[in-house]
Structure formats: C-alpha cells, structure tokens
Amino acid sequence: MRELPVTDVQAAVRGLFLQINRRVSPDIEAAMRRALERETSPAARYVLTQLTDNYAAAAETGLPLCQDTGMAVCFLTVGQDVHFTGGSLTQAVEQGVRDAYIEGCFRKSIVSDPLFDRVNTGDNTPAVIHLSLVPGESVRILAMAKGFGSENMSRVFMLPPAAGEEGVLDAVVTAVREAGPNPCPPVIVGVGIGGDFETAPLMAKRATARPIGVHHPDARYAALEEKALERINRSMIGAAGIGGLTTALWVSAEYAPTHIAGMPVAVCICCHASRHAETVL
Ligand code: SF4
Known part of the structure; x- marks a missing residue:
C-alpha cells in the first residue's frame, strides 16, 4: 500500500488550474494555426488571428486566456493500493482549486444555489469531482476549466x-x-x-x-x-x-x-x- 499525502494532490490541482487558465495545450494552438492557414474568409481570418494572438498574450503575461475561467472539473483515477494521508481527498482538491483561482486572480464563477440565491462562493469552489478506482498505486488527475x-x-x-x-x-x-x-x-x-x-x-x-x-x-x-x-x-x-x-x-x-x-x-x-x-x- 502506497501512502500519498493529500497535500501532494492539493499542490498538483493548484498547479494544473494555474497552467490551463493561462495556456492552451500545444495541439489546440497548432490546430488553430492550421485553421488560420486554410481559412479563405477575411473576417474569419481576422478572428482566428485575434484568438491565436490572445493565446500568445496570455502565455506571456500570465493573464487568463478568457474572462470565463470556468467551473473546475477534476477526473481522479485512483489506484486502489493508494492510501491518502493527512486529511480528506475531496477537501484537498477543493483547496487546490481555491489556491489556483485566488493566486491567479481568475474569475470566480460558482454560485452556491442554482435557482434562488445565486450567491457567488467567492473562491470558485466547489469543484466537480469524478472519482474512479483502478488497480495500482498511482493517481491520475485530469483537470478541466469548463466555461459555460x-x-x-x-x-x-x-x-x-x-x-x-x-x-x-x-x-x-x-x-x-x-x-x-x-x-x-x-x-x-x-x-x-x-x-x-x-x-x-x-x-x-x-x-x-x-x-x-x-x-x-x-x-x-x-x-x-x-x-x-x-x-x-x-x-x-x-x-x-x-x-x-x-x-x-x-x-x-x-x-x-x-x-x-x-x-x-x-x-x-x-x-x-x-x-x-x-x-x-
Ligand atoms: S465559451 Fe466561455 S470560456 Fe469558452 S471562449 Fe467563450 S467565453 Fe471563454
């Protein structure tokens, strides 16, 4: 049985959300550049140029790619031979999200009640967490910031x-x-x-x-x-x-x-x- 401190999960989640809100992955950037190369409409070319320039500006400045920094979604694929130590796994994920959104000055977009109060929780939590158990001793974390x-x-x-x-x-x-x-x-x-x-x-x-x-x-x-x-x-x-x-x-x-x-x-x-x-x- 492998012991894994939940603070490691918290740090990983924080790092992932800081990264993804500032940089798109290289495959998406390359696909956008290919779209620009083959586009024939001047108006669409203008938009694609603006969007790819925006990727570069966000990466350079550390500002978010988009004003909607999304709802935090985490897919955790957990090896069944891992024992989390030092606290709650869920709370560690939530704290990682909180840390990233506060440190990155990303927009906080979550309201506690969807229908009546609609009061912003102030730290972009709670996250949406999907947990699946697999054989093994590793933990895979897929983080997504999903704009609405x-x-x-x-x-x-x-x-x-x-x-x-x-x-x-x-x-x-x-x-x-x-x-x-x-x-x-x-x-x-x-x-x-x-x-x-x-x-x-x-x-x-x-x-x-x-x-x-x-x-x-x-x-x-x-x-x-x-x-x-x-x-x-x-x-x-x-x-x-x-x-x-x-x-x-x-x-x-x-x-x-x-x-x-x-x-x-x-x-x-x-x-x-x-x-x-x-x-x-
Ligand atoms: S859908 Fe939302 S997150 Fe995506 S680019 Fe538009 S405003 Fe930004």
Whole structure:
C-alpha cells in the first residue's frame, strides 16, 4: 500500500488550474494555426488571428486566456493500493482549486444555489469531482476549466437503437448547428455513445480532453469522428459564428455498453479555449 499525502494532490490541482487558465495545450494552438492557414474568409481570418494572438498574450503575461475561467472539473483515477494521508481527498482538491483561482486572480464563477440565491462562493469552489478506482498505486488527475458559453450548448439525446450511425451523426451536427456562435467556435466536440443517462455525458466530457489528431482506436468510431467533423464544418458557422471553413477543430467519440432498448448520445461542446491538462502522482 502506497501512502500519498493529500497535500501532494492539493499542490498538483493548484498547479494544473494555474497552467490551463493561462495556456492552451500545444495541439489546440497548432490546430488553430492550421485553421488560420486554410481559412479563405477575411473576417474569419481576422478572428482566428485575434484568438491565436490572445493565446500568445496570455502565455506571456500570465493573464487568463478568457474572462470565463470556468467551473473546475477534476477526473481522479485512483489506484486502489493508494492510501491518502493527512486529511480528506475531496477537501484537498477543493483547496487546490481555491489556491489556483485566488493566486491567479481568475474569475470566480460558482454560485452556491442554482435557482434562488445565486450567491457567488467567492473562491470558485466547489469543484466537480469524478472519482474512479483502478488497480495500482498511482493517481491520475485530469483537470478541466469548463466555461459555460460552451457548456450551456451541450446536449443529451436518448436515441432508439434503430437510429443507427446516421442518428448519432444527426444528433452531433444538430447540437453544434443549433449552438451557432454561442460556444465561441471553433469548438472541440466530445461525443459519448451508450452507457445510460448519466454516463454518456461523462464520456463526452472526457473525450474533449483527447489530443487533437488522435482518433478512437476502433476504426468504425474513428470513421464516425471524421464524418461528424466534416459535416459540422459544412455548416460554415465558422470562427466566432461569422462564417468560415472551421466550425470545429476536432471530434472525439467514446462508447460504452448500453441497454438493448436504447442508445444514449451525449454531445459535449467545448470552445477553442479548451483548458485541460493531466498529471500522474
Ligand atoms: S465559451 Fe469558452 S471562449 Fe467563450 S467565453 Fe466561455 S470560456 Fe471563454
């Protein structure tokens, strides 16, 4: 049994959120530069230039990439032979988020009650924490800062099995098309197929963190990703929704076993400021 102080988790979470709010990952930056190179619309070229310049300015100054520094989401994949010491794992994650958002002067975007009070908690907590147990002695932390311009556009479709591949593609394209300019395109689209009403969105959200350019290992799902990307970009919504060749930078799909009577499809839309990173302790 490996002992791991929760203060190590706290420090890792703090570091991840400080990093992702200031820098997009290299794959996203490269994809945006490729989108700029192939774009023919002057207006879309202007937007893409502004966005890529903004990446550079944020990295240089340490200012956040976007004013919406997001809701903090942490996927913790914990080896079952790890014993956390020195306190509560959940509280350590929360403290790591709190430290990062206060130290980075990032916008605090969380309200304690969603319907009536809507009072800001003041430190961007609580975080959304997803925990899964696996064999082993390591702890993998995937941190995401999820802005709600794009989160609000994400959808779940409870399709019948007979909807087939065309039904899935139609759901994905419908979600992106109806979102229009709201999620700050170019977007990254995560698709979760199967599972049930709550696992499909979890798969979809995790899928948005898969590096751009990496397809699903199953060739059928990889082909589905390609088709979805091509159909989304035919919509010509374009950067910032003002028309252009690149509405989405990438589509990543994941699947899970499901019930014989259904085929849940979740579409998680993430803006170009797709802020995520992971570390292993
Ligand atoms: S959708 Fe993304 S880029 Fe747009 S405001 Fe929200 S976090 Fe920022």
